[in-house]
Amino acid sequence: MTSHLSKALWAAGLGAALAVAAALPARAQTAEIALGAIVPSSGPFAEWGRANTVTLQLLEKQVNDGGGINGAKLHIVILDDATKPAQATNNLRKLSGDDHVLAVAGPLTSSAAEVTFPVANEMKTVATSQASSKPGVAKLNRPWAFRNTIDEGVLGRTAVPYFKKTFNIKTVAIIFDAKDATAAVVGGRIMPALMKENEIEVVNTDPLSFNTGDLDVSAQVTKMKALNPDGVVVSADYSQAVTVLREMKRQGMIKPVVGSTQLISSAILKAAPEIPVIAPATFYATMKGDKPEKFVAELQPLLRKTAGLPPEIEPSMYDANIYEIASIYIAAIKASGATGKPEDLDADRTRIRDYMAKLEGFPGLGGPIGFNDDGDAIKAFYVLQGQNGAWDSKVRGCSAAPGHPGC
Amino acid sequence: MLAQQLVNGLTLGAVYTLIALSFSLVMGILGVLNLAITELFMLGGYFGFTVIMAHLPLPLALVAGMAGAAIVAIVIEKLGYQPFRTAPVVTPMLSTLGFSIILQNVVTNLWGSDPLQLADEVLTQRYTLGGVSVSAMQLTVMGATIVLVAALAFVVQRTSMGRALRAVAENRDVARLLGVSASRVTLIAFMLSGALAGAAGVLIGLHYAAITPYIGVEIGLKAIAVMVIGGTTRIWGALIAGPLIGVLEVMTVAYGGSQVRDFVVYGFMILILLLRPQGLLGGSRSDQGQRV
Amino acid sequence: MMSTYYAGLLADVGILLLGALSVYIILATGQLSLGNAGFMGIGAYMTSYLTVIAGVPVTLALVVAAVASGAIGVVVGFPALRLKGIYLAMATLGFGEMVRSFFLNLGAMGGSEGFHGMHHISLGYIWTWAAAILLLIVILERSRVWLDMRAVRDDETAAGLVGLNATTIKVGAFGFGAAVAAISGGLFAHHHVYIEPGNFSFERSIDFVLAVILGGSTVGPGALVGAALLVMLPEYLRFLAEWRFAAFGALLVAMLLVRRQGLLDRAMFRVFALRRAA
Helix, strand or coil: CHHHHHHHHHHHHHHHHHHHHHHHHHHHHEEEEEEEEEEEECCCCHHHHHHHHHHHHHHHHHHHHHHCCCCCCCEEEEEEECCCCCHHHHHHHHEEEEEEEEEEEEECCCCHHHHHHHHHHCCCCCEEECCCCCCCCCCCHCCEEECCCCCCCHHHHHHHHHHHCCCCCCCEEEEEEEECCCHHHHHEEEEEEHHHHHEEEEEEEEEEEEEECCCCCHHHHHHHHCCCCEEEEEEHHHHHHHHHHHHHHHHCCCCEEECCCCCCCCCHHHHHHCEEEEEEEECCCCCCCCCHHHHHHHHHHHHCCCCCCCCCCCCCCCHHHHHHHCCCHHHHHHHCCCCCCHHHHHHHHHHHHHHHHHCCCCCCCCCEEEEECCCCCEEEEEEEEEEEEEEEEEEEEEECCCCCCCC | CHHHHHHHHHHHHHHHHHHHHHHHHHHHHHHCCCHHHHHHHHHHHHHHHHHHHCCCCCHHHHHHHHHHHHHHHHHHHHHHHHHHHHCCCCCHHHHHHHHHHHHEEEEEECCCCCCCECCCCCCCCCEEEECCEEEEHHHHHHHHHHHHHHHHHHHHHHHHHHHHHHHHCHHHHHHCCCCCCHHHHHHHHHHHHHHHHHHHHHHHHHHHHHCCCHHHHHHHHHHHHHHHHHHCHHHHHHHHHHHHHHHHHHHHHHHHHHHHHHHHHHHHHHHHHHHCCCCCCCCCCCCCCCCC | CCCCHHHHHHCCCCCCCCHHHHHHHHHHHCCCCCCCCHHHHHHHHHHHHHHHHHHCHHHHHHHHHHHHHHHHEEEEHHHHHHCCCCHHHHHHHHHHHHHHHHHHCHHHHHHHHHHHCCCCCCHHHHHHHHHHHHHHHHHHHHCCCHHHHHHHCCCCHHHCCCCCCHHHHHHHHHHHHHHHHHHHHHHHHHHHHHEEHHHHHHHHHHHHHHHHHHCCCCCCCCHHHHHHHHHHHHHHHHHHHHHHHHHHHHHHHHHHCCCCCCCCCCHHHHHHHHHHCC
């Protein structure tokens, strides 16, 4: 082959490649709207991340089967943060900067949210956490950070009085997971304050705590048992709370337990069925109502078929939350006429942010949703009592803030 | 309450003793910190649970846990230790770390990251002696620990295999010159330590009746501390140091504050390392570890 | 224009590089430290206190924290002299855990709730520090100081016989390493603008050691290669979804099997030197 011919072939090949490259984004531009999600699909919360993934895939299919958004196809890019906060921040950067998503659902944990929300503000992309409930996390990161959860202090204000009334509680002992930021805040600050408000005496004068991952809490439970409170506050993620409840049962301490949303799960019902557990939730799998029942009916079989998830799995509060978050984004995109075109990206993202800040009465799975000035959700919640293997809804509350309409 | 806390401490101590022994078997003989032992412990627990949930008897669960963990230990020995025999000690340590990462991932994918719980606990009869309540499972754990430690001590002190183990521990090259098959000995050491960790996993898992793929992590670090305090080359040292640390921990929680618990335990370990590096029961000054 | 995703990853590499170097410095004298996350934590909390509460500019805060951490490193270095090999490693492990437990209980700096308020630093700033310290170490490696350190590592008794003060060298290495780890911590704190005790756990210390061993434990730039590997590999393994970590563990074992001195070693640099001369 002569050098002229080879050069010509090179030029032709390059030209063809450039033409294809130029054509491709043009096609993608009008055809796709991208949303992002950050979930922990590996690590200690792998199950939540994988269940969240199935939930989002369900929503994506539902939307696309229904014709997409404004004529464009929905694509949800889901990234795993491996339960490492540093990975969550890089995930947001990738989703926002490289994948050009209009908004991000996630991250899940408060530790990840604390470092990812500042990045959301830096990248001017809305990020909404589906599970973070450590007080103040979104508040510190306005205006681009939101959380589809309710501050534990607000939830406790309804859960604790119910707890006191139902079991005639005059004294409690508080035990919490000192290594978990949310659990430590709830157990160390919020619950003691709530007890004081409700005139319940906290019998342990020094804090009773354990560390995430501890297998043995016998010393702490023995100490609690000796103090003989009427009830126990267990502030910990349910996988750790299981350890405490089982130890309580083992030592014969059958007292009612109250805690934060971190307790909500099916695992905790199996730990000690005789011990009544009171915890607030915005959603639970056996909830009554058109929307939640339809959601569970569609999602549950998909979850149970997924490899790596236990066969008896049920849709959790976090699945419901992330479904709502993505649905809100989609509504925002429809309402604001966002097109997903790269040149409108910044404007589209700002429109979503403003839509969410003003959101009121959005039809969520458990009731209407809005957001308050702190970025936390205004939605209905339920105080659940878990006993003998099932959750029972006892009280309905609303996290409405002054100046915003209620539920 | 004090007596009850003592029982709590002794149970916790039994946990530490078994895992510390697993560490020290490989540490004392080969000078290697096998970071995969914590996951062998966790794996033993999962194997044991699987057997119990199939309504098979406890001894079978124990055998399953020990055998399963021992087999995985052999794989780790072949891939993670043998090739690094002549390398500085940090290399096999890191390769066992690689294995522990793999094991955690595999278990998470097979059994899920949520706690695996036993519907009905095993051996739940409780005995009350003068205000102190202890369960049959707890007694089994403590009893089994003593039996396993004694059995191990017997193997190491009285059998020819044990002599071979001690010979390699003292001086690998001379032992080989004297006809000891060093590679066979290290294989046995790994297997024994794996079986011990697996047994610990079954017993302890069944006692607490709820396990996750991450139960090994926190307990592993403390068990290393126990190994150091008891003396890395002393089997009976682990039997004494385990309950000692277990009781220390429990008393700190009961009377001090649960917050400073870790501080106290690791502080004590450092103190022992500085004042008596050979451990409480250690003989000669064995702080001259191999070059890292 | 670099994508902010890669910028974020590079920032992580720079921070990990400094942590890895802190282990490398101490390792050069034959001491394995499994607790450098503790020094990183001290640096992170101290710099954050200085910039947020005392209003000190970040560069000065980093220097102060490094000096203070270095002093603590020297204090740790003295008792460390009595221990060798894996026993020293375990003692440093204990030290790291104690530091973490300390910060977990330090209510003034947030305890388990973490600490906020730091302002953001740029990627360029992080790499100015990282590159400067890497350069410093590369220069030192060619100097008499490093030769002395290697002599102490290879045979302490012999080193003493030729007049080297093993004590000064070993303790000094601890101090230097602690100072570098503190800078890593301070940069970490101002990059993520939020810190909590869980950031400075045994897992972090192990990451530092991994970076050094994988990248090359006998040359300074090995830490750079190792840090890049540890940050980038999990990203490239994303396609493996839920087997990402298992693949990482397997790769770790494989890399050690294939090349146990790490990716870079002195022989490689000699090759480059020869080529330049030719």
